[in-house]
Amino acid sequence: MIELKNEKVINFSLCFIYACLVLFFIAHLPLPFISVLAGLCLWNAVITSKNIVKPNAWLANILAAGALGLMIFTIGMSDTVILFVAMLLLSSLFKLLQAKNKKHYQVITTLTFFSLSSVYLFSQTIFTTAVVSFLYVLNFSVMGLLESKHNLKISAKQSSKLLLMALPLAVFLLLFLPKMPAFWQLPGPKLAKTGLSEQVDPFDIANLSNSDELVFRATFNNPPPATPYYWRAIIHDEFNGNAWLASDFLKYRNQQTNQNLISEKSILIANYSVIAEPATQKWLYGLTYSTSNSINVSANALGLLRKKSYQAKSLQYDVASYQFSVDSLNEFERNRYTFLSLKQNINTNKFALQLKEQVTNEQAFYDALLAYFVEQNFTYTLTPTPMSGDNTLDQFLFDNKRGFCGHYASAAAYIFRVAGIPARVVSGYLGGEYNSDNNTLTVRQYDAHAWVEVYLQNTGWTIFDATAVVAPERLNGSLSQNQELNDEFKNNLDFGLVSLSNFAAINWLRLELEQLDYQWSSWVLGFDQEKQNDFLKSIFGNKKSWMVPLVVLITAGLSFAIYFVYLNWPKAKPVKLPPIVKAYNEVFDWGNKNKITSADSLSPSQQLDHMAKQRPNASKELIEFKHLFENSRYANKPFTKERKTKAKDLIKLIKSSK
Known part of the structure; x- marks a missing residue:
């Protein structure tokens, strides 16, 4: 079994990714199941931080079976998309709980890409895209750590670099590649964001x-x-x-x-x-x-x-x-x-018929009903008094006289119909x-x-x-x-x-974020086939049927050719300087910026002596830095943490001198 050099970092990174996914899916998955997912994330993190032995296969399988039963019980089988996402998250976290070698982690990182992509089934806002893009880079970094001994910072830098290189090509393909219907697609999740229903209960x-x-x-x-x-x-x-x-x-x-x-x-x-x-x-x-x-x-x-x-x-x-x-x-x-x-609201029926007798036409009835709501001091409220029974309209019109829009609409439509006016x-x-x-x-x-x-x-x-x-x-x-x-x-x-x-300040921020999200929805999410056709026609005119494929093929070919040359271009290996030499170069650069000139033939110690003579206010620190440099560079004394800190302090004093 190949030993992983960065197993602890890999585990923490994957735990962080799935913790973010759990936070996102709080609004879409049942709370008991979310608690299970959060518990698995926490368990993985504790095992990693305290170097505890991971649970054996029997225990993990028993727990997985229990979690699967809870998932089916709380989610049900009707919403297949939610069920698919829940199963994907659950299987990935249990796999992480048992991962012990590189092959296991390769499977998990692959599943993680699918888990992150499932977020777009529920939200495609610019904020969601920014967060998921960050998590994509982190997951790519984890894949890089599986194949190298670098730290997470270097791996993340490489992943970000590749993403930025691919971004222009992705934008180009979005604009120019002909949009085609999907070969297959999942049914959409049962989002009910509008909250409207074919049944309007005025009291709900x-x-x-x-x-x-x-x-x-x-x-x-x-x-x-x-x-x-x-x-x-x-x-x-x-x-x-x-x-x-x-x-x-x-x-x-x-x-x-x-x-x-x-x-x-x-x-x-x-x-x-x-x-x-x-x-x-x-x-x-x-x-x-x-x-x-x-x-x-x-x-x-x-x-x-x-x-x-x-x-x-x-x-x-x-x-x-x-x-x-x-x-x-x-x-x-x-x-x-x-x-x-049904005409169960007796008082409302009587009122409607009496009002009809008092007017001569439908328009007069309309005006009289509006006047009634004014004269009787009705009020508009977001927290109406609960009412029950088979005469709720009577209770609203003659007792409570306070309600939300549904109360007024329901009562008015009923009154119009009793009076024989279509509503x-x-x-x-x-x-x-x-x-x-x-x-x-x-x-x-x-x-x-x-x-x-x-x-x-x-x-x-x-x-x-x-x-x-x-x-x-x-x-x-x-x-x-x-x-x-x-x-x-x-x-x-x-x-x-x-x-x-x-x-x-918060309201200004809210409006700015809404403006940004609107532009994202309009120009990115809303870039459909119709908009693409208009865009291409504005560039190529009537020749777009053959010019567009040609431009796409040429650009794609050039992009891959340039990337191939970039990968194979001979690169000079960077020279890794000792820390004390880097510190000396920093002092030397300070001298050049302050126009302290000297002959190039001077050794570093002579350069420092020359600087000390030119800048008396910093001479003490420069001489002290010279001794530190000589001890570390020529006397082979180790450049310890204490000496490194001392060199930093001296450089700060040198730079602050006048």
Whole structure:
């Protein structure tokens, strides 16, 4: 068995890599299983630091079987990607626990590359890329230590050098190598970052304000339209007594295209581009009635946008948004949007019918309901009072009178339907944090919102949002910018930079990091086939079909030829100078900088004597350094640690003299 010269360093380096991976996967793996992985990392580190004998195969296999059972029990078998990642991490750490020779460590470092790459299944931000790149270099350094007797510093320097040499070629291939679909790919992990659901329970939606997860960014081609920005994602048309659902009717409508409904009479509101974060749901985001000509996006008859297929990375798409048309509803649609299977909220029913008797038309009913929320002093809160039973709407409207957006949307849609006015609940996001430098809105999880779309005669679908009168400041910008709810919002929010944005320096740092991450998402992650075609066409014009492969082949050939010459170019072996000679050269350089000239024929001792005469203020130290030099260089006395320290102190005194 070949003895490893750097086994302790190798073990600590691999433990550090897997500790970083465990920290990253805390958000994606069950806590009991994370505890097992953390325990294995700690156990490996303790064994290495105290030179304890590693566990035998029987004990390791028994523990591995127990950990495997816990993994299956806590994760289950439904999410194959999470299961694959968990098994990869578990097997690598147990292999590290038993590694005893070079072959074992070679297997572990190879598995580590796969473990590090699995991070990109869950996050592709610039911060993640920077951390994973650092860990890649460290893992390459470990591979180098397996084959050499160098220390970690030298191995890491060599690995970093190779990475920097490969980076220009990688960028070139990203820009010019034709993008092709993957030969095979894993299904995406079940990320649910948007937090939206086809079922909107008004008494649960407030929980979404706890998270500052990024949902999407929208960049406008021109100055954005006037606020508020209602980002539609899902429509709900069926009330089950507690929550609003998406019925089979709407699911059928979701499959119908809307291209034929955009006409010359349609009024364009805005053109913009959206970068949506990865999520397992297929719905996307757009203002009012939206359509898109992007390859991976479809627009349905409801003016909603959907992914054509799942993508495990952020999706960039272009949107054109139009005003709602005033086309009349057919009888079936009117019945669908006024239907209520349950009317358990007796007081709400009475109120809706009484309000209907007091007005003459639908628009007057709309205005009167808004006025009711103002006159009765309703309040907007992120921490609504829990309610239960089959009359929660009655409790909200006539007792509590405080709630989040879902409470107002659910109650208003119900009231409109009781009055025979078509209405539906819409869930999505409201507003966003606007950055004037790049004309971009950043929308996060806490901007989740629910409102009502009501159909009025001669007007068409119209937004009804009691938030407009109960908390009007909420309609401008992001929830994080709402001064009235600032304390409640910050206390309610999970820990992060947004929760600390009251501090000017931290808020500036947060905005700068978001700007950097936006550029990364737009120009690197968003560099798809469509953008590549536009880029290549701008360089080669119509000749790109044959010029691009030619340029790629020539550049790749030249790169490998240059690298081959670099590897085989004769290099002069560096002369390793004794430490005392290095110290003397440092003093000699000081003399040259201070214009202390002398003949080249003088010996080092004579040079030091000459410097002492030229600089009386440093003569004592120079003479003392001369004796130290002579004893170490000519008298063969060892240059011990004490003498090395003495030489450093003398050099500092010499340099500080005037």
